[in-house]
Amino acid sequence: MDAHLDGLLDELVTAEPRERWNDVLGRATRARRRYVAVVAAVAALVLAPAAWAITRAFEGKPAPPSIKSVFKESNKMAATFAKALGRRQPKAIASKAHGVIQVQTAEGPLDLWAAPASGGGTCYFVGWQSDVHQTRALGESSCIPGSVEHTRSAAHSLSMSWGGDYVHRAYEVVNGYAFRGATTVHFKLSDGRTRTLPVVEGLFLGVIRRSANSLRSHHGIRVVSATARDRRGHVVGTFSWPVG
Numbered sequence: 001m002d003a004h005l006d007g008l009l010d011e012l013v014t015a016e017p018r019e020r021w022n023d024v025l026g027r028a029t030r031a032r033r034r035y036v037a038v039v040a041a042v043a044a045l046v047l048a049p050a051a052w053a054i055t056r057a058f059e060g061k062p063a064p065p066s067i068k069s070v071f072k073e074s075n076k077m078a079a080t081f082a083k084a085l086g087r088r089q090p091k092a093i094a095s096k097a098h099g100v101i102q103v104q105t106a107e108g109p110l111d112l113w114a115a116p117a118s119g120g121g122t123c124y125f126v127g128w129q130s131d132v133h134q135t136r137a138l139g140e141s142s143c144i145p146g147s148v149e150h151t152r153s154a155a156h157s158l159s160m161s162w163g164g165d166y167v168h169r170a171y172e173v174v175n176g177y178a179f180r181g182a183t184t185v186h187f188k189l190s191d192g193r194t195r196t197l198p199v200v201e202g203l204f205l206g207v208i209r210r211s212a213n214s215l216r217s218h219h220g221i222r223v224v225s226a227t228a229r230d231r232r233g234h235v236v237g238t239f240s241w242p243v244g
Contacts, residue, residue: 058111059200063097066132067113070125071097074141090143092116092123100124101198101205107168112175112205120146124203126175128168140175149179149202158185158228158237162221164210172208172221180236182228190222199228 063071071092078089097115109129117123127139140161151157160176178185178199185204187195197206208221228237 058099058102061099063099063113063115064132067125067127068094068097070113070127070139070141071115071123074123074125074143078143088119090117090119090121090123090145092143093118097125100201100203103205103207105171105207107170110171110173110205110207112203114201114203117143117146121149122177122202126173126205131167144177144202148177151179154180154236154238157182158226158239160185160204160223160226160239162208162223170210172210173205174208174223175203175205177202178204178228178237180228181230182236183231185226185228185237187226188224190224 071094075091075094078091082089092115094115097113099111100114101112103110107128107130110126111129111132112124112126114122114124121144123141123143125139125141131138148156157179158176160174162172162174164172174187174195174197176185179202182199182202185197185199187197189195189208191211193208195206195208197204210221222241223239224241226237226239227235230236
């Protein structure tokens with residue numbers, strides 16, 4: 001991106017002497033248009049949240065042994081469920097586990113790791129970095145079947161979970177998946193606030209800081225509704241919390 005912007009800026013200051021006046025005017029008009037394009041590009045970079053830059057840096061990072069162990073343990077549980085239910089369950093290819101999204105908080109980073117599933121699909125793990133140890137990790141893990149990733153239904157292409165824990169009581173964590181080309185998910189929360197999160201590799205992760213009142217009352221924050229959109233702004237996924 002920096003090289004691209006440098007190239008655009010170089011075009012703006014390029015000058016050739018002894019041009020005819022009409023040619024000069026034409027070049028000036030084109031330069032103004034390029035200048036607007038450069039300003040828009042720079043503005044986009046300035047307005048982009050720091051969290052997005054962190055996510056891009058974290059994406060693709062090889063998972064440490066503790067995270068790979070989590071996926072291996074999940075595979076064992078999946079095998080147990082598969083035997084009990086009499087059907088196949090997705091299993092993570094632990095050796096290909098990698099970082100997807102990292103969220104910075106006052107209590108340290110919260111990470112989302114993913115690994116492809118054998119036979120198609122994706123398995124993921126969400127955990128606080130402070131809770132990750134050399135041989136084990138505490139957090140939430142799940143697998144998404146390949147059939148869900150390719151669904152054509154807006155109601156089935158967006159799913160999420162949210163909640164907090166005793167150690168990190170100041171935050172509610174929201175995470176899940178959004179497919180059909182989703183790039184963002186916009187949330188409406190039960191306390192009236194809204195949040196928009198980026199979708200990376202079909203997954204999203206965010207934290208919601210709890211108010212002092214909710215901490216005292218021990219009442220959590222829930223997602224009332226959510227809408228996933230693609231890069232053109234088209235709605236590709238919807239979610240709403242059942243009333244009653």
